[in-house]
Amino acid sequence: MIKVHHLNNSRSQRVSWMLEELELGYEIIQYERDAETSLAPESLKKIHPLGKSPVLEDAETLIAESGATIDYLARTYSAGGLCPTVTDADYERYNELMHYSEGSAMLPLILALYVRRLGDAGEPLAPRITSEIELHIGYLAATLGANDYFMGEKFSAVDVQMTFVLEAANVGGGLAKIPNLASYLERVQTRPAYLRAIERGGVYFLGPKPDDTV
Numbered sequence: 001m002i003k004v005h006h007l008n009n010s011r012s013q014r015v016s017w018m019l020e021e022l023e024l025g026y027e028i029i030q031y032e033r034d035a036e037t038s039l040a041p042e043s044l045k046k047i048h049p050l051g052k053s054p055v056l057e058d059a060e061t062l063i064a065e066s067g068a069t070i071d072y073l074a075r076t077y078s079a080g081g082l083c084p085t086v087t088d089a090d091y092e093r094y095n096e097l098m099h100y101s102e103g104s105a106m107l108p109l110i111l112a113l114y115v116r117r118l119g120d121a122g123e124p125l126a127p128r129i130t131s132e133i134e135l136h137i138g139y140l141a142a143t144l145g146a147n148d149y150f151m152g153e154k155f156s157a158v159d160v161q162m163t164f165v166l167e168a169a170n171v172g173g174g175l176a177k178i179p180n181l182a183s184y185l186e187r188v189q190t191r192p193a194y195l196r197a198i199e200r201g202g203v204y205f206l207g208p209k210p211d212d213t214v
């Protein structure tokens with residue numbers, strides 16, 4: 001059976017969500033972040049040398065990197081339903097967005113998280129980080145446009161990959177003033193498969209807020 005090495009409150013929510021979309025059976029191996037450092041436990045390094053989550057095991061196949069994992073699941077199990085094939089006209093667009101998510105969009109969001117911990121010492125970096133975040137949010141808003149999903153009218157693996165970026169950007173309500181991205185988030189976060197993944201994976205602070213905390 002497929003195994004997901006899942007860290008609480010992390011990108012591995014994407015992988016369980018993808019598995020739920022595909023209605024595949026899977027086992028979750030749960031890891032907890034250190035309460036002080038938020039780092040993954042050392043035991044994850046026994047599964048993959050980087051010690052990061054997610055890691056997926058499917059028989060002899062072991063994959064780290066959420067984008068590669070989601071693409072693998074789409075190619076292997078969705079029969080073309082959640083990703084184009086390499087000869088399709090929209091394949092390069094799909095591939096670009098899959099890479100863009102972790103390769104470009106996440107960088108300033110992660111930097112903001114780390115630099116915040118420096119307090120006043122991080123101030124000189126703030127304008128550049130803020131302008132980069134704005135650049136990526138603007139690009140994502142323009143790319144989605146009036147479509148329901150990033151590849152157009154049809155939900156795809158790109159949406160599973162990109163939602164974490166928008167959730168990270170929305171911490172503190174960052175997308176409230178961007179109507180198409182805000183309603184997109186609501187659209188994907190109410191998908192039954194998304195909600196089932198959270199139920200199985202446990203606490204996920206980036207997800208939809210309970211009614212009493214909205």
Ligand SMILES: N[C@@H](CCC(=O)N[C@@H](CS)C(=O)NCC(=O)O)C(=O)O
Nearest residue numbers: 010011039040052053054065066102
């Ligand atoms: N680019 C990687 C990032 C993996 C990653 O950094 N995962 C985080 C959780 S979101 C992690 O394992 N952090 C714990 C640690 O670094 O100890 C991916 O998309 O899978």
